[in-house]
Structure formats: C-alpha cells, structure tokens
Amino acid sequence: MARRNRRPAAPAPATAPSGAGRGTDPAAPQQPAGTPTGGVSxxxxxxxxxxxxxxxxxxxxxxxxxxxxxxxxxxxxxxSAVGEAVVPFHGRHQPGITTPAQAHGHLLGFDLVPAPAPDARRAAGALLRRWTELAAALMAGEPGERDTGVALDAGPSGLTVTIGFGHSFFDATGLVERRPRALRPLPDFSADALDRERSDGDLWVAVGADDALVAFHALRAVQRAADESGAARLRWQHSGFNRAPGATASPMTARNLMGQVDGTNNPREADEGFAGHVFVPDPDGPGAERSTARAEEAWMAGGSYVVMRRIRMLLDQWEQEPLAEQEAVIGRRKADGAPLTGGEETTPVDLDARTAEGAPVIAANAHVRVSAPESNDGATMLRRPFSYHDGFRDDGAPDAGLLFLCWQADPYRAFVPVQRKLDRGDALSPFLRHEASALFAVPPGAAKGEYVGQGLLEG
Incomplete structure (x- = not known):
C-alpha cells in the first residue's frame, strides 16, 4: 500500500568423480558458500x-x-539466468528509462528537510552522491554499506535505480533560476481525484528489479540513506509488478490488470527519432531548434522527464462488460492485442476503416484512436508502467490498477496534450480513477566519479 511518512540444513556431501571438482570447467556456475564440492545445492x-x-x-x-x-x-x-542480468549504472542516460520493465518496482517521493537554501543544497548534494555510490554498487551486485543481507545469494537481477527532481526541489535549494520550463506543474484534468499526500515531492527515486528481494533490498537502502543523511524524508511510496521474465513461451507485450495487451505502440530505440522523443537534446546540438531548453537548462541535456500517475482500475465494473464491449472500448482484440481493423498485434491501426454500414471500425472514443500520435499532432512518449494491488477497499472492490510512467523530452509536447484529449472523450475513462500524480526532471546519467545531478548543483 502507498506509504506516508510523517517524519534448510546443508546437503550431505557426495563423492565427486575424478576431475569433477570446482575449477575443472571455467563455465560452470559457482556453488553457494557452504555447499560441499560435488554436493547438490x-x-x-x-x-x-x-x-x-x-x-x-x-x-x-x-x-x-x-x-x-x-x-x-x-x-x-x-x-534461471535472471539473477545474472546486470544493467550498467554509469552512462549518458540514467538506467531505468529504456531498460525493459522489470518484474518488481518501487517508486519513492521524498521531501527535503526544511533548511536555508545553501544548507539544503549542500545536504541534497551529499545525499545524491551517497545515492549514486549506493546505486552503482547494488546494480553491480555488490553489497551496499552496512548490508542487511536481504539479497544475499542473488545476483543483481536487472536492478536499476533512477533519480529525479520535482518542481519544489528548486525552491528548497535556491535554484529557481535553473528550473526547466518543462518542469512546471501539470495542469488539472477533470478526471483527477488526486491525493496530494501521495503526489509530487522534491526528490524521486525509482527502483526496479526482476527479483522481489533484490528490489526490496535496494528500496530499503535508498530510504535508509535518506533517513541517516537528515536531508530528506519519505513523502510516499508506490509499489508495483509486471510479468516475470520467462513466464511466457516467447517474449510478449505485457498485459495490464484489465487483461489487455498494453504497450504495443511504444516507441523503440531502433525507431528513427526515438532519442528526440525521449531525451532532452543538447541546446547547441542537433534538434536544438525543437527544444525548449535554455542555456541555464543545459544540465538536463541527455536527461528526460517522467510523469507518474497512480490510476486505479474499476475492475468490478470492467469485468462485468462483455468481451465485445471491452474490445470496442480499447479498439483492440483482447486475445492477441491485434487492432479491430485486422492483422496481428503489431499491425498498424487503420483509423479510416469502415464497417459495411459505413461506421468506423475503431470508434471515435476508442482508447487507441484518442491516444494515437496521429490524433495528437505526433505526440510520442515511452510508457514503462507497473501494475499494482494494494488490497481491497471498504466496499470490497480491489484497490488495484496501473502505476503509469511515461518518459519524454518535454511533457508539454507529449503527455499533456494526449491526457487532455483522453480527459475529454476516452471510452476507457469511466473505468479509471487518477489518484496520484507527479512530474520529475530526471538528469542525465553520471560518469564514474560524479553523482547524479552534479551538473545542476555544482555547475
């Protein structure tokens, strides 16, 4: 549930045949400590x-x-090879943006402890350096400082730790003049029913991994580092999940809790113009003419903006809808994600297709039509959500839905226009409740020896 914070015996040895000991095959996996040579873990x-x-x-x-x-x-x-997956921490972009979505995710919002701006800025810098060092170690499969042992025996399991800044961070640290224009607060939408205590925040950290204990271990380390620094306090936490690697016979687009294939039209890194849609360009580099970046925002070059929305799904109502109605609301077949205009999942949706009676095959308010880039002047974002289930409400309905995350170079050219259109006439809206929202600037990745956000705090 979203969190508020106010302040076996070893196996018996077996005789190994000659040459079967450890080290005879350099490709052989190392046995856990304490397992006898030739024994069976x-x-x-x-x-x-x-x-x-x-x-x-x-x-x-x-x-x-x-x-x-x-x-x-x-x-x-x-x-399984799941535990062996390593995502590099250092690089041009932070991890957890283009990384395939993991099976387990935790999103955390923090507020800086009130202090004079120079003191808050120094404390924030020290915390960001500590988080950076901690993330780099954990993502490499190394134990963190004062390791709790929660993730012992497991590899890094595709762990990522991603760090961002909220609108209010710049007020708290006296850096208002360096706040990007793209980070201005999101507008209100008519469907919003937001809990502000579980929204926004000065700092944001996203943790993802394909093992639940590895993800929790990193979550706990991040939170403990903030507490011990005295610089920031946890404001909220949202936790979610996706399908586990290897759960399907072959790689497939994930499904959400409505049972729908979700993410078919996501842009891919191989697509032309992908980087321009997702990452902030250098003010002096290619594509700068399309950027809203100013010289004082150069520290965001190579970074991205993430919108988080906690969207509760009214599953009791949705599950009562006949299959044909569900498919009409979305505009895709539930079985395989193919558009109602025919083909397979990746077949482009034909928004001009008509029935024999002349009606559009994809209804005017179908979700795929309203949200399509063709319907929104080409607005494109990279969606990377998690599902969530936080138990049951007082009326017995599941408190479950989507932790929607989308990445873009400018939310006012991507998320905002699309959400405004969805707000006005999406057939899916009656089955959704938007209950938390936030926007964060996620700076570029850190080089070795640097910390995330150093270009902002020390540039």
Missing part, C-alpha cells in the same frame, strides 16, 4: 528432474537420469 535440485522427484513431482525416466547426473556431480542446468 537446493537450486541445483530444483533445476533437475531429480529435484522434481525430491519435491514429490511426477517425472519420467528422463527426469530420473538428469537427477542422477546432478547427484553424480555433473554441472546442473541453471534454474
């Missing part, structure tokens, strides 16, 4: 037919032979 058991048999599962002859090989000391098939 719990992970190795679970990765083999022998492990399945040990857990009471039905296996055939092949499974028994696989288990026998593992017990004999041969290299087991890895249970």
């Amino acid at each position: 719990r992970r190795a058991l679970l990765a083999t037919g022998g492990g399945a048999a040990a857990l009471g599962l039905v296996v055939g002859t092949g499974g028994a032979l696989t288990g026998a090989r593992a017990v004999a000391g041969e290299r087991p098939t890895p249970l």
Whole structure:
C-alpha cells in the first residue's frame, strides 16, 4: 500500500568423480558458500528432474537420469539466468528509462528537510552522491554499506535505480533560476481525484528489479540513506509488478490488470527519432531548434522527464462488460492485442476503416484512436508502467490498477496534450480513477566519479 511518512540444513556431501571438482570447467556456475564440492545445492535440485522427484513431482525416466547426473556431480542446468542480468549504472542516460520493465518496482517521493537554501543544497548534494555510490554498487551486485543481507545469494537481477527532481526541489535549494520550463506543474484534468499526500515531492527515486528481494533490498537502502543523511524524508511510496521474465513461451507485450495487451505502440530505440522523443537534446546540438531548453537548462541535456500517475482500475465494473464491449472500448482484440481493423498485434491501426454500414471500425472514443500520435499532432512518449494491488477497499472492490510512467523530452509536447484529449472523450475513462500524480526532471546519467545531478548543483 502507498506509504506516508510523517517524519534448510546443508546437503550431505557426495563423492565427486575424478576431475569433477570446482575449477575443472571455467563455465560452470559457482556453488553457494557452504555447499560441499560435488554436493547438490537446493537450486541445483530444483533445476533437475531429480529435484522434481525430491519435491514429490511426477517425472519420467528422463527426469530420473538428469537427477542422477546432478547427484553424480555433473554441472546442473541453471534454474534461471535472471539473477545474472546486470544493467550498467554509469552512462549518458540514467538506467531505468529504456531498460525493459522489470518484474518488481518501487517508486519513492521524498521531501527535503526544511533548511536555508545553501544548507539544503549542500545536504541534497551529499545525499545524491551517497545515492549514486549506493546505486552503482547494488546494480553491480555488490553489497551496499552496512548490508542487511536481504539479497544475499542473488545476483543483481536487472536492478536499476533512477533519480529525479520535482518542481519544489528548486525552491528548497535556491535554484529557481535553473528550473526547466518543462518542469512546471501539470495542469488539472477533470478526471483527477488526486491525493496530494501521495503526489509530487522534491526528490524521486525509482527502483526496479526482476527479483522481489533484490528490489526490496535496494528500496530499503535508498530510504535508509535518506533517513541517516537528515536531508530528506519519505513523502510516499508506490509499489508495483509486471510479468516475470520467462513466464511466457516467447517474449510478449505485457498485459495490464484489465487483461489487455498494453504497450504495443511504444516507441523503440531502433525507431528513427526515438532519442528526440525521449531525451532532452543538447541546446547547441542537433534538434536544438525543437527544444525548449535554455542555456541555464543545459544540465538536463541527455536527461528526460517522467510523469507518474497512480490510476486505479474499476475492475468490478470492467469485468462485468462483455468481451465485445471491452474490445470496442480499447479498439483492440483482447486475445492477441491485434487492432479491430485486422492483422496481428503489431499491425498498424487503420483509423479510416469502415464497417459495411459505413461506421468506423475503431470508434471515435476508442482508447487507441484518442491516444494515437496521429490524433495528437505526433505526440510520442515511452510508457514503462507497473501494475499494482494494494488490497481491497471498504466496499470490497480491489484497490488495484496501473502505476503509469511515461518518459519524454518535454511533457508539454507529449503527455499533456494526449491526457487532455483522453480527459475529454476516452471510452476507457469511466473505468479509471487518477489518484496520484507527479512530474520529475530526471538528469542525465553520471560518469564514474560524479553523482547524479552534479551538473545542476555544482555547475
């Protein structure tokens, strides 16, 4: 639930055949500390037919032979390669923007502790340096300072930590003249029912990983560092999830809690103009004529803007709708995400297609029509959401929906015009409630030896 803050025995040794000890195969995975050479770890058991048999599962002859090989000391098939995934921390852009969405995510908003602007700026800089060092270590699979042991035995599991600044950060630190124009507060929308205590904030941190314990470990480290610094206090937290890697037979677009394929038309890095849509250009570089950047905003070159919206889905009402009505609301088939105008998921939507009676196949208020770049002067954003479930409300309805995140070079050229159009006539709107909202400037990535945001605080 969104958070407010006011202030087994080791396996028995087995005799390994000659040459089967550790180090004979440089590609062999290292066994966990404390596992005897030639022994079978719990992970190795679970990765083999022998492990399945040990857990009471039905296996055939092949499974028994696989288990026998593992017990004999041969290299087991890895249970998963998920833990081995490493996302680089240092680079031109911060991680967690173009990184494929992970299975687990935590979003945190912080407020700076009130202090005179020069003191607040120094304290914020010290915290950002500490967060940067912490994120770089954790994302590399190294233990953080005073490590709690929560993520022991796991690899980095695609961990990312992303840091941003809210509109009010610049007031608190006396940097108003360096606040980007694109960071002005979002306008009000008629469908908003926002809880301001779970919105906005001076600082933002997003944590994502494909392992729940790795994600929690990083979340806890980030929050503890803020508490110990005395510079910032947690304002709110939202936690979400996605489908786990390997859950489908082949890579597929994710589904949201309405069961709809969600993200088909997301821009891809290989697309022409992708960087211009997502990242702030250099004021003096290519594309500068399309940028709103001023010289004092040069510190944002290579950065991006993220809009966060906590959108509760009225699932009880939605699930009562017949399949045909659900598909008409979205404009796509539920089974495979293909547009109602035909083809497969990636087939372009034909917004001009008509039925035999002359009516549009994609209704005028269908979600795919209202939100399409063609309907919004080419407005494009990179969506990277998480689903969430925070239990049940007093009326028994699920408190569940979407932690919507979208990335763009300028929210007033991407999110805002699209949301205004959705606000005026989207068939999906009656099934949604927008309950929290925030906009953050996410500066470019940090080089080694630098910290995130250094160009702003020290430039």
